[in-house]
Amino acid sequence: MSESNRDLLNLTYPFRETLKPGAPLFRNVRNHIIASNEIALRAAKKQAEAGGFFxxxxxxxxxxEAREVGRRLAERLKETVRIRPRPFCLLAGGETTVTLRGDGQGGRNQELVLGAVETLRGMQDILLLSIATDGEDGPTDAAGALATGESAQRAESLGMAAADYLSRNDAYSFFAKLDDLIKPGPSGTNVNDLVFLFAF
Incomplete structure (x- = not known):
């Protein structure tokens, strides 16, 4: 038996020292990233292009903060509509957070979209959607939600104001009443969240 293999057999947990790069234990270790948010973003971009979108x-x-990111992305969509020909799709990926202020139901993707509703008000032929890639956004059965330029007005026709639901962290109830929750079911893979901003 080689000396390095003998050394490996003599290692006990916890190790006396933190293993360093190049340690014999790592000699046959190979790491391959097979899924990531960046890979998901590139695949989504390719699919949008195949569908005829820039x-x-x-x-x-x-x-x-999810609600702030939603507002910021909605502003970006507004700016882009003014300067870029349609159709186009802007994509963002990562993972936001939610500061709980109320006792409502929802997740970070739903809250991100709810945060965008007022900024999107009145815009024509646009869609913003945000989804958790694992199919589960917070403690709900939805992966996320979608909003259009008509969402604020549709909500008001049902007696709802986006700001009220946002103050209670109750995005799930808001989008459930609009039938704008996205419910694909669990995907079995989690590479954070994806946001799509479409102009048709």
Missing amino acids: AEIIEAGMQG
């Missing part, structure tokens, strides 16, 4: 990844590693 597609651009505008943000990878998306972070921050």
